[in-house]
Every structure is written in structure tokens, then in C-alpha cells.
Amino acid sequence: MASRDAVPSTRLTNGKAKPPSAGAHDLGLVGANHSFRPSHEPDSRLVRHPIPPPSLGGRQRDRGFFSSDDTALTKQILATHAPDIEDLNVKPLLSIVEDILRLSKPSSSTDHTSLVNNQVKPHMDTLDSSKAIQSSPHQDAKVLYNHEHDTEIVRLLAFPISKISCEIICKCSAGGEAHSVTMDLLKALSNYSWDAKVVIIFAAFAVNYGEFWLVEQNHTRNMLAKHIATLKDLPYMMEHAGKLEKKFEAVLDLLNAVLNVIHCLIEFKELPSVYISHDAPEVVAATTHIPTAVYWIIRSLLACASTLLNLIGSGHEYITSTAESWEILSLAHKLSVILEHLQDQLAVCKGLVARKKAEDAYIAFKKLIESTHIENMKVLRAMIHARDDQRPLYDGSKRINERLDVLRSKYVLLLISDLDIPHEELNVLHMIYNQQARRHEYEVLWLPIVDPTTQMTEMENTVFYDLRNNSMPWYSVDHPALIEPVAVRYIREELKFVHMPMLIVLDPHGKPSKTDALPMMWIWGSDAFPFTKDQEWALWRDKTWNIELLADSIDARIQEWMRGDRVVCLYGGEDMEWIRKFTLAARAAAAAMHVPLEMLYVGKRNPREKVRRCHEAIEREKLSHVFHPTDYYDYVWYFWVRLWSMWNSKKQVGMSVESDHIMQQIMDILTYDSSEEGWAVFSRGTHEITKGKGDVVLPVMEGYATWEYKVDRPDKFVPVLDEEIRRTHPEHHCNRLILPGHAGYVPDHVVCSECGRTMDKFVLYRCCTD
Secondary structure, X not given: OXXXXXXXXXXXXXXXXXXXXXXXXXXXXXXXHOOOOOXXXXXXXXXXXXXXXXXXXXXXXXXXXXXXXXXXXXXXXXXXXXXXOOOOOOHHHHHHHHHHHHHOOOOOOXXXXXXXXXXXXXXXXXXXXXXXXXXXXXXXXXXXXXXXXXXXXXXXXXXHHHHHHHHHHHHHHOOXXXXXXXXXXHHHOOOOOHHHHHHHHHHHHHHHHHHHHHHHHHOOOOHHHHHHHHHHOHHHHHHOHHHHHHHHHHHHHHHHHHHHHHHHHHHHHOOOOOOOOOXXXXXXXXXXXXXXXXXXXXXXXXXXXXXXXXXXXXXXXXXXXXXXXXXXXXXXXXXXXXXXXXXXXXXXXXXXXXXXXXXXXXXXXXXXXXXXXXXXXXXXHHHEOOOOOOOOEEEOOOOEEEOHHHHOOOEEEXXXXXXXXXXXXXXXXXXHXXXXXXXXXXXXXXXXXXXXXXXXXXXXXXXXXXXXXXXXXXXXXXXXXXXXXXXXXXXXXXXXXXXXXXEEEEOOOOOEOOOOOHHHXXXXXXXXXXXXXXXXXXXXXXXOOOHHHHHOOOOHHHHHHHHOOOEEEEEEOOOHHHHXXXXXXXXXXXXXXXXXXEEEEOOOOOOOHHHHHHHHHHHHHOOOEOOOOOOXXXXXXXXXXXXXXXXXXXXXXXXXXXXXXXXXXXXXXHHHHHOOOOEEEEEEOOOXXXXXXXXXXXXXHHOHHHOHHHOOOHHHHHHHHHHHHHHOOOOOOOOOOOOOOOOOOOOOOOEOOXXXXXOXXXXXXXXXXX
């Protein structure tokens, strides 16, 4: 047979005198314990390409080794395959086999401590736990513990298992050549699937293997076992246990490799056809090698059976022989290369399945989000994974875990951020949350967004728990891993979350808002509830440009100054020389005109080190009021983000600089801040207000002597100052408006608030170490 020339050949014979081979047929399964041994002299007619020793050339050479199997062998294997039995779930049977391997061990009473302590101890320890015993998670727990199902599959396969067990013993006892025996077994199981073939043969091997150890375990306390052990010459074998360690080690390593390849084959079979077709190129590329893998699994089991069963009645010459170790090691290496290739292909297939599952899950999630519900629990449960007995929420105020039901039928403000949430943003939100009286109408829930495909590091976990436990007085998910991947994807793709925190309103029916509610929160606080477009329109409808809109909620002192009928001046910039000149000139003018003046420094958007130094100098030199030293950064940030939120809110509701007075005033201050100069706003009460850039307002204040006669009482100060600022116009102007890159809405068309012309648009990249 030409095809047989393509495979290595090993003759399974016994080197000792033995009874006629027919005796093995007569003994059946008991005869499985007859002594037979491979003669390691290959049949010269059959040996052409012996199994190479383990490769030392690395992964690339292993790949070549795997792909070098002759096409003739594959064709010969496929010719034996004619499945006509419906697919069987052989995992329960494989589980029984694994239990047999795990329970097969020498008796605890043996005096041969070398054997017990080193090699033939329970398979939980002996087999590589990361490969063999730990492969049990691949199994379906529901199937494993369904005893009725176990009984059914065992009853169905008991006869072929018994038949194959006898077949192995008969063929080996008769001196059968390994390739021929393998092909005969494949033919005997031709109508079974590939995974069923190997599990049946593995079970047949396990019967003999388990019987061997069952006798050994009981021979010291059971007279029947003792007599059988005597006939098998087990006491002699155990006396030389130390010399058998290498043989057992090689066999157990090979069995470990067999288990892993079988589990891999079963995983291929279980790939869900709804997500990946068995005709898919990825599956075909892998399953092409499954027949060859099955062949080498059977060859390996025959080698293990030959090695272990030859221990029965073995003489000293066999116990000390190492001739067969080379074949066992070569087969283990062969299977490890096959396993590596199959696992790589399986990973590709699983990746494809996972992507299709994720896509289907995402489509279902979007459909759920867009549907109408009676309450919000369906959406919340789809966003946050939790078992029925689990409490997935952490209440930061009570410091206890809660069920999702505490959010049932409520407005839920989803605070979405990563773990690098700006502390000033968190501090201001915390301040608003604690101050508002309408907080009972909604709940805040923090959703920390991390990459769901990678495990969080120890540092990330530390950062999360510190934020959750110490900075979040509202609800948080108990851990970011509880947020479903589909929810993370929806937040990134549909809500456009990248890095900057956002606030999404989930109404009592589970309908999320499409826009970020944080700008409304910064401007109006809880008065913006329920944070809808209609509410935003209603809040703007009655607002006029005054100091109350500009800075009322920033500092409590402003309300006090307004009630005292004082002139309030807010000013900014980072030119300390201009600040000194301006504050001294303004105070001198106010004193000369007997006008009560209160000045507050609000710094600059994106405050850096220079603003901090200005803040310290102003406080040290008593030039004006400043924000509280420990929180000045938060207040400066809040003033500017609130102003920017007003600009964005106005644009979102369709207003423009040309048509809206408030937006024009906001743009003026944002333009002032974008320049290198200072600026100032003066106000008295809720109606009188004026402003100016540093190069205008400073000369006006320094030249107050020319216009102070017009201010015969304090309530005329702001109107007269406004006239003087409007009268003073530099010959040229160069206004800049710098919008933050994370603004979310950057208009294509902006007009200058001073001259009305369209401003040129540039892209600015800045790195300022300050």
C-alpha cells in the first residue's frame, strides 16, 4: 500500500515470551492487562519518515513540521470517515474519562514513597493543571451534572467503548503495527464524528488504565485485588517504582496533550453556526487539519496503552529500558504543534463569532434604547450587568450597596467619564449637588468608562475606588466591569464620549437624552431639571444680560454686594503689571467719586501657573478680592466653563451673535480672554452693566478726572463709565476668539462683536508649560 509509506511505523509487540494472541480475545477486558511491549525496531517495509524529535528551531520550524504531513495520509484518513450518526454530545463521557485519570493513583498505604511523592499521584497534581485538569472549564456544567444525560450517553456508547478496548488489546498483543491499528480503529468508528471517535477511543483506553490502578489501590486491603495484583506482578513493579518515574512522566505529559487537543476539537464543533458557517474560510482553514489531529491522538493513546500495560509482569530489563521514551516525547511534541496551530485558528474563529455576537447585541441594545417603555428598569439592566441577588450600585452618601430597583421610574442623571475626571469639574458638580433643593427629583449615577476588552490594572482599581468612595456622594456602579460592553460602545459611538465628562439624562421611561446636560447644570444648576430643550428655552426666555446671569452662582459675596447697592467689578487677565495699574486706578476713581466698589479677580480660562502667581500677588498686595485660596482654581474654572456653556447653549437653541444681545456680550468676554490683555466688567444692581478691554478701560479709569463731574451720585457711575468706554475706540483692533477643542460644537461662521465682520478661522495647537 503506497499510502502507508507516508507514515512512521511502530510495531506493537511484546519482547517477552507470552501466551498465544488468541488468549486476549478470550479474556476480553480482563485480558487488557496482558503484558505486551513495543519493540522499537521499525518494520523496514513501512518506515519511511520517522517522527522527528522535538524541534529546537522555534515556532517557525514547528509550523513546517505540522504542515509536512503527507497528503496521502490525509486522504487515507478521510477515506475511513463516513458519518451517519447524528452529532453526539460526548462532553459528559470525556468528563468521566478525566475523572478516571484524576482518581487513578497508587494506594496511600504503599511504602514506595518515590512513586507516590513524585509521579503517580492524583492527576490533579500530576497532569499539568493548566492544560489537562484545568481544561474542565471548557465543559458545560449543566451537561456534566445532568446524571440522566450522562447515563444516556454512556449507555449508548458502552458497546463501542468495550469493543474498542478489546480491539486495542488484541491488536497490540498480536504485535500490530501502530499505523495499521490506528487505521483499523478509524474504520471501526467510521460512522461517528471526529470528536466522538477520539473520545470513544480515549474512554476505551481509560477503562484499561483505570482497571490497572483500581487493582493497585485495593491490593493491600482486598483479597480479590491482591490475587489479581499477584497475577499481574504488580508488587514487583511497585518495588521498582522509583525507576518508573520517567516513564510515567512521559505518559502523563502525552495524555495531557491528548486532552487539550480533544477539547480544542470539541470547541471547533461547538462554534455557533448562527454566527459562523462551517463553510467559512476561517473554519475550513482549521478543520482541514482535524482528521490528521485525530490520527495522531489515536497513535498517542496506543503508545500510552502499550507503555503502561507492558508494566504488567515486566522484568528488570523493561523497567530500566528507555528505548520507548523517544517515541512518547516525539508524539507529545507532535500534538503540541498540532494544538498550537488549532488554537490559533480557533482564536480567529472565536474572534469572528465574538464580533458578530457583539454586533447583534449592539443592534438589540440600540433597539431597546429607542423603544418606548413603561419604566426605566429594562434599559438600566441592559446597561449594568447584575444577577438577581447582586447589588451593583454603591451609594456614596450611605456607603452601602443597593439594587438597581432604587432607580426605578426616576430621572437618572448618568455622569459619564473615564477615571481621569478633572478634579475641578468634580468639585464644582459636588458643590452644585449639595446646594440644590430639588435633588430629590432625580438621582445621579456615575458610569466610569474603561476599555471592556482589557482587565483593569491594580493602579486603575485604586484610582476607581478612591473616586467612588471619597468623591462621589451619589450612586456609582460598584465596579466598571459591571457596565455592559454594548453600553460602553453606545456611549462612545452615539453619545460621542471621548474623554471629557458628560451628563446624560435617562427619563423615568428609560429614554436617554441625545445631548450633554452638563452645560445646563453649570448655568442653571438643578433649576434646569428635567434638562430638556423646552426647559432650556424657558430658562433663557426671561433672562437679560446682567451681573446676576454672569456670575451670581460663582461666589456668594456677589449677591451680598448687590443687595448693598455696591458697584461690582469682575476683571481678568494674567498681566500683573496691568492688574496693578488697573486696580489702583479703579479704586482711586471710585474713592474720588464716593462710589462703593468691590472688585473680584476671575483669572483666565484654562488657568495655569501664571494665573496662580497673579492670584497670590493680588491677595498679598490687597489689590482686590480673590477667590478662596484653597479653591481658587475650581472657582476660576467654574466661571469660565459656565460662560462657555452659555455660548454653547445659545448656539444650540439657534441664537447668533448678530441676533442675540446676551450672546454678543458673552462673545465679547470670551474674545477679551483670548487676547493677551486684561479686561473688566462693572455692574450695579441687575440692570446697569458695562465692560471693556484692558487697552480701553485702563486709560478711561486713569483719566477719571475728565469725567468724574458727571457722577454726582453713585448710581450714575456705571452709566457714565459706559459712555466713556464707548467713546474711547482704538484706531485698530485685533480680536481673537479661542474655542476649546473638546467643545462639542464649533461654529463655522463667527462675526466680530466689535465691527460685525466675519472672523477668519484658524486651527491653533498650543503647548504652554507656563
